[in-house]
């Protein structure tokens with residue numbers, strides 16, 4: 608198939624590599640020259656401008672966005688609405704909010720452009736060597752290009768989830784789970800790090816990865832990280848987040864459900880970003896006020 612990709616960042620470039628390895632023809636664009644150059648080296652055909660990217664075809668096109676979620680994706684979808692033709696397919700393979708994807712589906716439908724929201728998991732290596740994809744949109748459109756997902760994903764690694772938005776919704780919950788699992792690993796290894804016993808934590812991760820209940824890709828990555836940097840030196844301890852965890856918690860509240868582990872892992876990340884610790888300073892001051900307890904100084 609001929610696939611047209613916009614966005615040649617960490618994920619987009621690896622997706623290009625995967626598509627080329629699976630003998631697909633890839634036309635692509637990125638605002639960054641060096642990324643276009645890298646795509647060319649992988650065997651894709653980058654265009655120098657967006658106009659050129661959209662001008663090339665007369666027949667139905669399959670277009671794939673691999674862009675940061677939010678405004679950048681939003682703006683590009685508006686451009687696609689303007690430039691693509693009725694019958695063209697547009698895939699958003701980024702981490703967009705599911706409600707935005709539902710909106711994008713209806714917006715593009717005005718021009719009979721077919722939209723699929725595809726939650727993509729597996730990180731950079733997955734995008735390159737075999738990803739996991741969760742697809743929302745019209746079943747007929749998915750069926751038409753299912754071969755593409757077969758090629759890009761690991762065996763049994765894609766799912767047609769249902770109507771528009773359901774792909775990104777599933778990816779959102781997936782990431783909520785990811786937050787909780789990582790939090791548990793972080794807490795466990797923190798306790799072992801401060802333990803009364805002297806564990807070699809890389810060896811702990813290794814043994815966990817061999818036959819234990821908690822063996823997993825995340826545990827393999829833990830083992831790798833500990834091998835590379837056993838003391839975690841030079842790392843600030845701040846854990847940023849891109850939005851998926853927050854949306855999961857928002858949806859939990861909206862649906863009046865309970866997800867304390869995911870919620871707590873999100874809050875822990877937020878707390879980790881606060882280096883000022885103003886709230887804790889107030890608490891220490893209060894203890895001092897009512898109980899005369901000493902305030903630890905810097």
Ligand SMILES: O=C(O)[C@H](O)[C@@H](O)[C@H](O)[C@H](O)COP(=O)(O)O
Nearest residue numbers: 727728729730782848849850851
């Ligand atoms: O499944 C995946 O491959 C990952 O989830 C991937 O999509 C990305 O690394 C996260 O979106 C990071 O999310 P945070 O920045 O919120 O941790």
